Amino acid sequence: MLKSLDPVKLTATIGQYSSAGRKATNQDFHGAIVPDGAALIMKGIAIAIADGISSSPVSHIAAETAVKSFLTDYYCTSDAWTVKTAASRVIEATNSWLNAQNRGIEDRDHAHVTTFSALVLKGQRAYLFHIGDSRVWRLSGRNLEPLTTDHRLASSQSESYLGRALGLRPSVEIDYRRLEVQPGDVFVLTTDGVHNSVSPRKIAASVASASDLSSAAAEIAASAYEAGSGDNLTIQIVRIESLPEDDLEPVFDGADSLPPAPLPRVPCDFEGYRLHRQIHASNRSHIFLASVPGTGEHVALKFTSADLREDDSYLRRFAMEEWVARRISSAHVLKSGQPLLPRHSLYLVTEYVDGETLAQWMADHPRADLRAVRDLIGQIADGLRALHRKEIIHQDLRPENLMIDRNGTVKIIDFGSALVAGVHEAAPDFDRGHILGTVQYAAPEYFLGERGTEQSDLFSVGVIAYQMLTGKLPYGAAVARTRSRKQQQRLRFDSLREIRPDVPDWVEGAIRKAVHPDPVKRYQALTEFVYDLSHPNLKLVGAGRQPLMDRNPLLVWQGLTIFLALVIFGMLLKDYI
Known part of the structure; x- marks a missing residue:
């Protein structure tokens, strides 16, 4: 029996039982892990069960491999990933390994093949993953509600497979389901040796009346044996005792609970570093150039804003910047550093980028060369893809958050507004109701209260590309004033070629698509946008071209007025003659 007693955490009681039953060997396998600290918050509790096919002498190896690899590898995946992404990738990798062991084996009855079902409890939800005919149930009153469907096909009235x-095929289709849960909810996982011999109502009665879940599991297995089951008998019972609050302190190693570091008066020494000068200041942060004594290595130290030191949400997001940076490995994403000494206050250490922001670069290149724009946008896209692979949306891409070093390498900085799928799953209220990015570059969907997606970051990249070429924004300031889909449909793209006639029309078409008000009509991959910036896509030529009335209504009305004046003049002249 496994049980945690901390009422503010996710806690569960787990009872398990497995035996060979009437068989000589037990080809079932099961397991559960209840971690602590950050792993409990970001990964949750994992329970898994597997049943190797009876005809294979190596199916017990397949079942054991499936459960052990899931319970081990799932907790090694990125904390930034959702449960669905992390678990699915682990299951797919296990399937590939098992299937590889079956190469050259023509008889499936001697293959590494197993059923598999897993339940992950994280935050206030349950996540189910299922392949085969083991089952996951939820206690519902006096009965069991089936949450999975058997993947069995009938070959005759009496036989099925x-x-x-x-392990059956090179790729596997995983049934996935997400459920809201409450304290007191009970889940049951069984292999067919149990549920083919004991009715769901009887299992539910045993679970509901049990004071000890392990004893209940053993009792249910005994009932299956007495009912004549000739198969292995495995059952797991999970009762949720309490659900967590949105407390992410262990996730950020307690950094967000440290007092903000006081702003230093440079030059000075600070927690093992030598601070030389301030290199950035805004209403959200202060950044100083520092060096490491002995090596002379330059780093940047980031301090909180003096005006926001009492804002808990701001402090938590400030701490999350470091958390995000440590999980990304890319030449185009700012790297996080490790403090020289144990921290006594909240500040961040990052690599020092000797260069300038894209905003400064744009000021120095008001009519940027198209080749330079392509190069910079390509690098930004590379950095974004590294973030997106970890299911992280930046949400505040703007020229001030893009650094260009002396070698021309672009680095994405400032992750204080990032949306991390895994964190959002653990704490859904973390940034609810806030538009965290800069409004001039924020995608229209943010102003409707929607969550950011990869297409939201793409919109910001498209706006930046447009601005590098023209010095203007594609919709001016109109996006920030929209609060409905209908208003956004009326947004009018200012033709890039009217400002830069030297830019090919297919480049304008690519940027127009990237900044479309509807995220569904944008590119679905950054690579497509980068490709179309350099390769003529004739489908984009003239696409979305606006009528003259929309582009220049004043000119239309002036022309119409002149035309009507000429008509009236002609009529008067005719009467006079």
Whole structure:
């Protein structure tokens, strides 16, 4: 039995039982992990069960491999990933390994094949993953509600076979389901040796009346044996005792609970560093150039804003910048550093980028060369893809948050507004109701209260590309004033070629698509946008071209007035003659 007693955490009681039953060997396998600290918040509690096919002498290896690899590797995946992404990738990798062991084996009855079902409890939800005919149930009153569907195909009235299992084919289709949960909810996982011999109502009665879940599991397995089951008998019972609050302190190693560091008066020594000068100041942060004594290595130290030191949400996001940076490895994403000494106050250490912001570069290149724009946008896209692979949306891409070093390498900085899928899953209220980015570059969907997506970051990249070429914004300031889909549909793209006639029309078409008000009509991949900036896509030529009335209504009305004046003059002249 496993149980945690901290009422503010996710806690659960787990009872488990497994035996060979009437068989000589047990080809089932099961397991559960209840971690602590950050792993409990970001990964949750994992329970898994597997049933190797009876005809194979190595199916017990397949079942054990499936459960052990899931329970081990799932907790090694990125904390930034959602449960669905992390678990699915681990299951797919296990399937590939098992299937590889079956190469050259023509008889499936001697293959590494197993059913597999897993339950992950994280935050205030349950996540189910299922392949085969083991089952996951939820206690509902006096009965069990089935949450999975058996993947069995009937070959005759009396015979059936597994249509889906781990190791059966090179790729596997995983049934996935997400459920809201409450304290007191009970889940049951069984192999077919149990649920083919004991009715759901009887299992539910045993669970509901049990004071000890392990004893209940053993009792249910005994009932299956007495009912004549000739298969292995495995059952897991999970009861949720309490659900967590949105407390992410262990995730950020307690950094967000440290008092903000006082702003230093340079030059000075600070927690092992030598601070030389301030290199950036805004209403949100202060950055100083520092060096490491002995090596002379330059780093940047970032301090909180003096005006926001009492804002808990701001301090938590400030701490999350470091958390995000440590999980990304890319030449185009700012790297986080490790403090020289144990921290006694909240500040961040990052690599020092000797260069300038894209905003300064744009001021120095008001009519940027198209080749330079392509190069910079390509580098920004590379950095973004590194973030997106970890299911992190930057949400505040703007020229001030893009650094260009002396070698021309672009680095994305400032992750204080980032949306991390795994963190959002653990704490849904973390940034609810806030437009965290800069409004001039924020995608229209943010102003409707929607969550950011990869297409939201793409919109910002498109705006930056447009601005590098023209010095203006594609919709002016109109996007920030929209609060409905209907208003956004009326947004009018200012033709890039009217400002820069030297830019090819297909480049304008690519940028127009990237900044479309509807995220569905934008590029679905950054690579497509980068490619179309350098390769003529004739489908984009003239696409979305606005009528003259929309582009220049004053000119239309002036022309119409002149035309009507000429008509009236002609009529008067005719009467006079």
